[in-house]
Amino acid sequence: MNAADATRSIGVFDSGVGGLTVLKALQAEMPHERLVYLGDTARLPYGTKSPASIARYACQATALLQQRDIKMLVVACNTASAVALDALREQMQPLPVIGVVVPGATAAVTAKPGGRHLVLATEATVRLGAYRAAIHSLDPQAAVDELACELLVSLAEEGWNDGAIGEAIVQRYLEELPDAARRPDSVILGCTHFPLLRDTFRAVFDDGVAIVDSANTTARAARELLAELGIARDDDADGDLTLLATDGATRFARVGGQFLGRDLTWKDIEVVDL
């Protein structure tokens, strides 16, 4: 790898708009880097699909980002991180790939060593047990419970981020758990949509519970890895952002603006075919 690689972009991939929470953290951590974000909105949600389909879609999305000459891939989708990270690493080699599961698990065990962690995620992420494995490899004493909460994905997309409806939905999901699991030390937001619902989770869980998401720890891990590999861009460069989606620029702009925390229009989104 030569020094010229530093000027290339960081590719960020998600099943839709949820990964923009990770993108926002990457921008804050590395304002000088060029970022290319691809949301596979034509085929979202990944969370209810089979591992084989999720892996195929993730590899196709990565191939498209590779054509954009990226120097690193950040898999901002928890489901794709849980299912397809090995396949994507193979496809990207020798270039680095970072998923959101290990950074999320790291944040949780750092906040509450030896604690009891509750992972809220999609069906596919829970079924694969990726957070459980990541947490136990970092902290064998930790206890882990996992809960699939599909309805919270739609809730966040609808923009109903706080209030009685969201709280009632979270409470209803918690009823599926044994008593002890309902009083965790940390709640891991194991889906990129869920950080939008932070106020809802804060209202449901006790003040002492750490609400953990992967965005900041993933961004930090990405910055450190680029530095380590010597392919970080100069700090005084101007960063930029390209937004790609596989369908629905108008909807991407409307919903995505909420996640990114600024107004977007359909003209900001380039629609690509996979």
Place this chain on the structure above:
Amino acid sequence: MNAADATRSIGVFDSGVGGLTVLKALQAEMPHERLVYLGDTARLPYGTKSPASIARYACQATALLQQRDIKMLVVACNTASAVALDALREQMQPLPVIGVVVPGATAAVTAKPGGRHLVLATEATVRLGAYRAAIHSLDPQAAVDELACELLVSLAEEGWNDGAIGEAIVQRYLEELPDAARRPDSVILGCTHFPLLRDTFRAVFDDGVAIVDSANTTARAARELLAELGIARDDDADGDLTLLATDGATRFARVGGQFLGRDLTWKDIEVVDL
């Protein structure tokens, strides 16, 4: 078309499992017919996708059903009916195609002539205004309001069919409407997921409000059209059912069983590639 065509199957297409409510009505109306149901679970939901993608997916699904030698296509998905019916008719000609929008509109204007109708549907169905056009062509005096309710799709898939959470969600959506629209004469369930939430709608709307879904009127229209074309199967024949899905047999069986009103296992589902 020759008499042998009568022994062929009726193809039923939906973006996922919601169309099983229509399939159930078709079975009840024509127990002697052979039915082949295809749920495009790999690419659901259609309701938030662009018209171009929806039409492409619907045409691919129809091509697969054509390979199964069907004599008629029933488009059980409201979104695909709203977006792609003309394209599917062209592809299927000279064989007949029935969507769910016109039968649903017919049921509503028959129940409440000259009335005010509230259409609850997906974003794409509302954006296309297909119900509005169908109702006005049948009853120019009718008033029509349309409301996109994406969250109700996930609610039905989760099986939370009645209770306070669903009622609160419907009430919250109704707040988007002007006062008069919140007191309709009929509520049209313009998404095949919504008949599962009938108890929720009954709790929210006054007793005098007609809750209309397309399933029964679509099944009746299909039976009449087959008879008219002379391709109905003999009444004393034994019907059968083939269930196809593009992804996730296990999830299809679990969620689909709720819609069909009987237990399914993954072995009942044939996974096909589109």
